[in-house]
Amino acid sequence: MGRPGITAQQVQEAAEALLAEGLHPTVVSVRTRLGGGSPNNITKWLSQWREARSALQSEALPPPPAAVETAMRSLWGAAWTAAKGHLEGEREALLSARQEIERERTEMLAEITRLDSALETTRAECQQLQHALETERHAHESTRADVREARAIASERKKRVEEQTAELQEAQRQAAAALARASRADALETERERAISEQTRLATDLKREQETARQGRAALDAGALKIRKLEHTLEQERQARQQVEQALAELRIETATLSERAAHTEALRALIERMHGTDAGR
Numbered sequence: 001m002g003r004p005g006i007t008a009q010q011v012q013e014a015a016e017a018l019l020a021e022g023l024h025p026t027v028v029s030v031r032t033r034l035g036g037g038s039p040n041n042i043t044k045w046l047s048q049w050r051e052a053r054s055a056l057q058s059e060a061l062p063p064p065p066a067a068v069e070t071a072m073r074s075l076w077g078a079a080w081t082a083a084k085g086h087l088e089g090e091r092e093a094l095l096s097a098r099q100e101i102e103r104e105r106t107e108m109l110a111e112i113t114r115l116d117s118a119l120e121t122t123r124a125e126c127q128q129l130q131h132a133l134e135t136e137r138h139a140h141e142s143t144r145a146d147v148r149e150a151r152a153i154a155s156e157r158k159k160r161v162e163e164q165t166a167e168l169q170e171a172q173r174q175a176a177a178a179l180a181r182a183s184r185a186d187a188l189e190t191e192r193e194r195a196i197s198e199q200t201r202l203a204t205d206l207k208r209e210q211e212t213a214r215q216g217r218a219a220l221d222a223g224a225l226k227i228r229k230l231e232h233t234l235e236q237e238r239q240a241r242q243q244v245e246q247a248l249a250e251l252r253i254e255t256a257t258l259s260e261r262a263a264h265t266e267a268l269r270a271l272i273e274r275m276h277g278t279d280a281g282r
Contacts, residue, residue, distance in 0.1 A: 027046060132237065136234060154213060
């Protein structure tokens with residue numbers, strides 16, 4: 001079908017106008033004068049106009065001399081050659097444009113494939129980072145529990161050390177009292193020796209508990225240091241995850257842009273195919 005608004009009468013009027021300007025009416029020149037239209041319909045209507053005009057000329061004029069007919073054939077051949085050359089130039093330009101669009105489409109498809117692969121890789125890395133973060137979080141919680149337990153044990157041992165220190169002080173007081181009593185009576189010698197032995201035992205226990213308390217404090221310090229290291233590691237993992245999420249957002253934007261360009265390329269390709277179909281109709 002011709003473009004809406006292009007009729008046989010318009011084709012005939014355009015042909016008459018071209019002829020009045022001293023130009024030979026052709027499908028290309030008529031189509032250019034009308035600003036568009038189906039080449040098939042223009043060819044049909046232009047042929048009808050030529051047949052009608054030829055019939056009128058045949059009725060009104062005697063047959064043209066051979067020289068005139070030869071000149072007309074020469075003119076027609078020149079016009080046909082020019083029109084054919086113009087058509088070939090358009091076809092070559094269309095072919096070149098089509099090849100360029102196909103090249104760009106191939107490159108964009110390759111880029112989209114590369115970006116899809118990069119996106120999948122990034123997603124896998126994100127999953128690995130999230131798994132590592134969960135593992136570190138569990139380890140961090142476990143360490144906190146160990147530190148709380150160590151603090152409780154150290155507090156209990158400190159309490160025991162304080163109690164044993166009080167017992168030792170009491171034993172020392174009792175030993176001093178026993179020694180005082182022993183100086184007044186040999187009968188108290190046995191009690192003094194017992195008090196000394198108890199004092200020695202308590203001193204040994206006190207040293208052992210003090211060592212235990214020292215080890216508990218060392219364990220608390222080591223646990224606190226490990227907590228600080230884990231907190232630093234968690235902060236680094238959080239920053240890395242933010243960077244990965246930002247990279248994913250940028251990849252999504254770039255993928256959307258490439259998809260729009262691919263859609264634009266498909267539209268251009270469809271337009272070229274329609275133009276190719278129009279050329280084939282010529």
